Amino acid sequence: MRPFIYDSPLTVQEATSRVAPESAFIAGGTTLLDLMKLEVLNPALVVDINQLSMRGIEMRADGLRIGALEKMSDVAVHSDVTTHYPVISQALLKSASAQIRNMASMGGNLLQRTRCGYFRDPNTACNKRDPGSGCAALDGENRMHAILGTSSSCIATHPSDLAVALVALEAEIHLRGGSTDRLIKLDDFYLLPGDTPHQENQLLPGELISEIRVPLLPWAQKSAYLKIRDRESYEFALVSAAVALDIDGDRIRDVRIAVGGVGTKPWKLPAVGQALIGKPLHQETFTAAAKLAADGANPLKDNAYKIELVQRTIVRALMNLGGVA
Numbered sequence: 001m002r003p004f005i006y007d008s009p010l011t012v013q014e015a016t017s018r019v020a021p022e023s024a025f026i027a028g029g030t031t032l033l034d035l036m037k038l039e040v041l042n043p044a045l046v047v048d049i050n051q052l053s054m055r056g057i058e059m060r061a062d063g064l065r066i067g068a069l070e071k072m073s074d075v076a077v078h079s080d081v082t083t084h085y086p087v088i089s090q091a092l093l094k095s096a097s098a099q100i101r102n103m104a105s106m107g108g109n110l111l112q113r114t115r116c117g118y119f120r121d122p123n124t125a126c127n128k129r130d131p132g133s134g135c136a137a138l139d140g141e142n143r144m145h146a147i148l149g150t151s152s153s154c155i156a157t158h159p160s161d162l163a164v165a166l167v168a169l170e171a172e173i174h175l176r177g178g179s180t181d182r183l184i185k186l187d188d189f190y191l192l193p194g195d196t197p198h199q200e201n202q203l204l205p206g207e208l209i210s211e212i213r214v215p216l217l218p219w220a221q222k223s224a225y226l227k228i229r230d231r232e233s234y235e236f237a238l239v240s241a242a243v244a245l246d247i248d249g250d251r252i253r254d255v256r257i258a259v260g261g262v263g264t265k266p267w268k269l270p271a272v273g274q275a276l277i278g279k280p281l282h283q284e285t286f287t288a289a290a291k292l293a294a295d296g297a298n299p300l301k302d303n304a305y306k307i308e309l310v311q312r313t314i315v316r317a318l319m320n321l322g323g324v325a
Helices: 012-017 032-037 072-077 079-084 086-093 098-103 106-110 161-168 270-276 283-294 305-322
Strands: 005-007 023-026 045-048 057-060 063-067 172-176 181-185 208-215 223-228 239-248 251-260
Touching: 012 208, 023 032, 057 079, 063 079, 072 079, 072 086, 072 098, 072 106, 079 086, 086 161, 086 223, 086 239, 106 161, 106 208, 161 223, 161 239, 161 251, 223 305, 239 305, 251 270, 251 305, 270 283, 283 305
Parallel strands: 005 045, 023 045
Antiparallel strands: 057 063, 063 208, 172 181, 172 208, 223 239, 239 251
């Protein structure tokens, strides 16, 4: 790790005004410190934002509001979250080890960097880390990499389980900066790699995620997060599915679905949802709709298995949630 200057401002205005191109915000530090030790990131200034007033978990008339500095572990067990949006709680509990959840912030989780091994190795080519250097994963080990939203410049998957659940629920994030104050849908916040994979989101220099807003969705009480991984303990997703289901008798009235582990960003599946609306709660219904999940997939030599796996994961999540044997 290289030397750096440490600062701990007391207000958002102070924090955002001190940020320069070669600087970084730190909250829990569970991603940033790892990358600094690997010298993937080398900020000259580290701005600690833990003194800022960006906390709170509150269920309001228009939905749930979560301060960006709230710890993942606290949000996961909060009664408003477990009651009204169990998919968020489950995604958080399956995100990391208990020790990491006790340190990591909600905003930091949404901004964590990919776990692609080539990104984390400064000795290999990575357009996300070093624009224009190439993508070693294209012809390298790519079993864990994305099949949706990829480009010739990058095939790295997005790592956040929480983001998948929030995208499924059409959540928004509040962004604050020195001269900015804006609200943006999380799904729109994340960018596809295209020719600029180093630009991962729409965060402007000096901006912070200050709050997460989840819209009121009464039937999200019937929601769940299913994560398929190589081992049940701390591990990143091969494929995951966040599903919220609105049932009228034995038919589907509405549904929200997003998947993780397969896309370069949390991958929303409106076509799959549309194919389910008005249909009966049957495995055959789920299977037919889930086939649409892999539309546009671009698998490589080691990750073609994800095409079938993402479909099976969606079917299993729907069957579990709909009580279909």
